[in-house]
Amino acid sequence: MRYLPATACVLALAANAALAQNYPEKPVTLIAPFPAGGSVDLVARAVAQQMSELWKQPIVVANRPGAGGNIGAEAVARAAPDGYTLLMGTTALASSPSLYAKLRYDLTRDLAPVSLVVTMSNVLVVHPALPARSVAQLLALAKSRPGMLNSASAGVGSSNHLALVLFNTMTGAGIAHIPYKGAAPAVAEVMGGHVAMTFVPIAAAVPPVKSGRLRALGVTGAARSATLPDVPTINQAGVAGYEATSWNALLAPGTTPRDIVLKIHATLVESLRAARVRDILVAAGADATGTTPDELAKFLRAEMVKWGKVVQAAGIKPE
Secondary structure, three states: OOOHHHHHHHHHHHHHHHHHHHOOOOOEEEEEOOOOOOHHHHHHHHHHHHHHHHHOOOEEEEEOOOHHHHHHHHHHHOOOOOOOEEEEEEOHHHHHHHHOOOOOOOHHHHEEEEEEEEEEEEEEEEOOOOOOOOHHHHHHHHHHOOOOOEEEEOOOOOHHHHHHHHHHHHHOOOOEEEEOOOHHHHHHHHHOOOOOEEEEEHHHHHHHHHOOOOEEEEEOOOOOOOOOOOOOEOOOOOOOOOOOEEEEEEEEEOOOOHHHHHHHHHHHHHHHOOHHHHHHHHHOOEEEOOOOHHHHHHHHHHHHHHHHHHHHHHOOOOO
16 A cells, blocks of 8 residues: 555656647637736737747737736636646736735745746836936936826836836935836826826837837836937936846746646747747847746746845835
8 A cells, every 4th residue: 555655646747748748739828917018918929929830729818917917927826737827927926925915826836937038128218298308307306396206007016116116216216106007008198198207118118209209218227228229228327226127937827747837848948039039029129038947936036035125125015
């Protein structure tokens, strides 16, 4: 009788290997936890199309916005661990444990890392009527009108929100935060003149900046963007040491068999090498950055610590 557990383990491993060999046998759902039209949606659809072609199975991108990406993340965390429901996660995954008092999933337990997909910078944009043509002028304006300026975001814990938190912490600007359900509605509110500014993904900023509906003041990353080469980094614009880079990562439900995770990983990495996918990502101001599952797990732990410290320093209390 004492050999039964070992036998059961061997049988389970064999069953998982068989599942991975035939995977996927039906359509896969890729949940994008923010609305259609934003950068997360763009990255998810570019990757999904290429992976679908390699697998000869459809990958359906489903937008599940709300709660700073946590509605979509929870849906994947609770899904069957069979590889047929995946998540295009965002920076919000790492900040949410510090921003929400009662998350209904645990990032390190309930989601299985597959690979980092892209990293990208946001760009600080303002409504053209705002009397600020540089980061220095924006800071002077904010400090002359305490509490009067506001900044839209894709939701609490989103990269737009975190970029603002870091900006306020480093400058004392005191710019108020107004969360929306995604980057697209946040940008629309700034273009409409209802909100003064936002830190928007570069892909979403290029058309309105080039048409004059928004004014770009600074890029959040360590280097200028090839898409907006005339816009300085916020560090170059006078906020020394400022850097806030966002990312997207592919994850599966937490107990998904390792063989299936590795098969998804291999297909994703191959997809990121495709010229069509790279062209879409470059145009969006995103850098393809495939990693191993273990590298992503390590990265996520570091990001949780990093943004937890930023949230604590800003004095933000969990909701």
